[in-house]
Amino acid sequence: MAPIKRVPLRKCTGCGEMKPKNQLVRVVKSPEGELSLDLTGKKSGRGAYVCTDPACLASARKARRLEKAFACRVPDALYEELEAYAQHANE
Numbered sequence: 001m002a003p004i005k006r007v008p009l010r011k012c013t014g015c016g017e018m019k020p021k022n023q024l025v026r027v028v029k030s031p032e033g034e035l036s037l038d039l040t041g042k043k044s045g046r047g048a049y050v051c052t053d054p055a056c057l058a059s060a061r062k063a064r065r066l067e068k069a070f071a072c073r074v075p076d077a078l079y080e081e082l083e084a085y086a087q088h089a090n091e
Contacts (some may be wrong), residue, residue: 010049013048014050014051021049028045035072048070050066053086
């Protein structure tokens with residue numbers, strides 16, 4: 001009998017729910033302080049996860065949850081990139 005493979009769970013910064021890692025988008029702050037999307041999940045640095053649900057993204061943006069997670073200002077361009085990716089992922 002094969003062992004059961006465990007699915008890694010991560011907490012969404014928008015809704016606060018624990019979800020499988022592959023259903024979330026990782027935003028990463030590199031050691032140099034640069035913020036970017038990490039679609040592979042392998043970039044080095046501090047990461048925070050967000051759902052691809054538009055309402056969840058709006059909640060995270062309004063409450064400035066990514067700013068709190070990274071202790072720095074998140075540029076509007078990153079939020080726009082996240083929203084575009086979420087729209088593409090939900091099609």
